[in-house]
Amino acid sequence: MNKPFSQSCEENQEVILNSISPYLQPETRVLEIGSGTGQHAVYFGENIPQLYWQCSDLAENLPGINVWIDEANLPNLARPVELDVCSHWPENKYDVIFSANTFHIMNQAQVEGCMRRCVDCLEPGGCLIIYGPFNYNGSYTSTSNENFDSWLKSRDPESGIKHFEWLNKLAQRGNMQLVDDIAMPANNRILIWKCETLAG
């Protein structure tokens, strides 16, 4: 098995970690959706040793993630589990769910299902953290995002950059409130929603 590699992970991992580290307290249990190569998991796991990080992805990506995990040999990094947002979800609850560059790959129904299932998988007070490009007020935030969206749709007409307002409505329907919307390099954002703690 060749070790997969993502140049974009290499470039964005430090800025992402700097932005989300306030939400990654010691002992935080993180579920990552669409881990891809597993590079983010290894980088975050190495840099915050008190975290517990659970990678996941479609079955076809698990062997590659395991190559990274074997090499890193970190006690806080679990073996990846299969998670297709449409079908397989873990029974466990997590303090944080993190996903990078996945929503524009998925179609609307997949994103909708993902947002709904995340609510079930988060502890009260837990956070959903989504990194990637988003549209605001019905518009692209840059020409490069517009070109990227055209390219995505040429590969899969149902994929594409999602609208922030639509995502936020889905989150609110699940009783999650937006607590942060952070500008990132290359016209990306980090959106963070917090699960409202139920009274009593």
Ligand SMILES: C[S@@+](CC[C@H](N)C(=O)[O-])C[C@H]1O[C@@H](n2cnc3c(N)ncnc32)[C@H](O)[C@@H]1O
């Ligand atoms: C562009 S890659 C991003 C990978 C990694 N998070 C990163 O930042 O490099 C998109 C990822 O979403 C995953 N993915 C696509 N459809 C999915 C689905 N229905 N359920 C779960 N993951 C999915 C892909 O397998 C892939 O790993």
